[in-house]
Amino acid sequence: xxxxxxxxxxxxxxxxxxxxxxxxxxxxxxxxxxxxxxxxxxxxxxxxxxxxxxxxxxxxxxxxxxxxxxxxxxxxxxxxxxxxxxxxxxxxxxxxxxxxxxxxxxxxxxxxxxxxxxxxxxxxxxxxxxxxxxxxxxxxxxxxxxxxxxxxxxxxxxxxxxxxxxxxxxxxxxxxxxxxxxxxxxxxxxxxxxxxxxxxx
Numbered sequence: 739x740x741x742x743x744x745x746x747x748x749x750x751x752x753x754x755x756x757x758x759x760x761x762x763x764x765x766x767x768x769x770x771x772x773x774x775x776x777x778x779x780x781x782x783x784x785x786x787x788x789x790x791x792x793x794x795x796x797x798x799x800x801x802x803x804x805x806x807x808x809x810x811x812x813x814x815x816x817x818x819x820x821x822x823x824x825x826x827x828x829x830x831x832x833x834x835x836x837x838x839x840x841x842x843x844x845x846x847x848x849x850x851x852x853x854x855x856x857x858x859x860x861x862x863x864x865x866x867x868x869x870x871x872x873x874x875x876x877x878x879x880x881x882x883x884x885x886x887x888x889x890x891x892x893x894x895x896x897x898x899x900x901x902x903x904x905x906x907x908x909x910x911x912x913x914x915x916x917x918x919x920x921x922x923x924x925x926x927x928x929x930x931x932x933x934x935x936x937x938x939x
Contacts, residue, residue: 780813780814780815781813781814782806782808782810782813783810783811783812784808784810784811785808785809785810786806786810787807787808787809787842787844787857788806788808788842788843788844788845789804789805789806789807789845790804790805790847791804791847792805792823792845792847792853793847794851795851801825801827802826803823803824803826803832804823804824804825804826805821805822805823805845805847805853806824807820807821807841807842807843807855807857808820808841809841810822813831813833814831815831816832816833817833818831818833818834818837819833819836819837819838819839820838820840820842821833821834821837821838821842821855822834822837834863834873834878835862835863835864836863836864837863838857838862838863839859839860839861839862840857840858840859840860841857841858841859842855842856842857842859843856843858843889843890843904844856844857844889844890844891844892844904845892846893846894848894848900849894849898850898852872852873852874853873854870854871854872854900855870855871855873856869856870856885856889856890856892856902857888857889858888859871860884863878865880866880867879867880867881867884868880868883868884868885869885869886869887869888869889870884870885870889870892881900882923887904887905887919888904888905889902889903889904891903891904899922900923901921901922902921902922903919903920904919905919
């Protein structure tokens with residue numbers, strides 16, 4: 739029996755540490771993988787339909803941007819219309835001019851540095867463009883006479899042609915190329931000179 743108060747205190751402290759170590763080990767063994775909180779950056783105020791990484795200056799010093807398209811009008815704390823970009827390192831959001839007047843459904847970064855957007859719109863940053871448009875890093879441009887349907891998917895072929903596929907309602911008529919849900923453009927390869935030479939099925 740320990741009569742010295744100091745000895746009794748040390749014995750109790752040792753017993754507590756042994757107990758704490760044993761219970762902590764058991765608790766750690768029972769814990770599985772956990773999802774940790776991210777940086778807490780604000781997202782968008784409505785749903786995102788398309789996302790892609792796009793490099794605004796190719797081999798230049800600017801970092802690739804995360805580009806989102808959808809039905810949102812705010813990204814982070816920045817007002818925008820259906821399309822926005824985020825710099826992944828800083829988390830800063832930016833817009834593409836005034837955006838579009840309708841939701842974006844598809845985004846495609848092209849080999850020549852252009853960014854293609856498709857969706858339910860007929861203007862983008864003040865430019866008349868029906869359902870599909872091309873951004874050259876500075877300005878938006880129409881793709882021929884546009885489409886009579888909303889592209890849900892965009893694909894660049896090895897030869898530079900662009901294919902758009904999507905939903906074509908039976909009542910679709912009037913503005914845009916009536917391609918019944920599928921269209922293809924023959925495109926030039928030089929950046930800033932993409933012009934549809936053929937728009938067909």
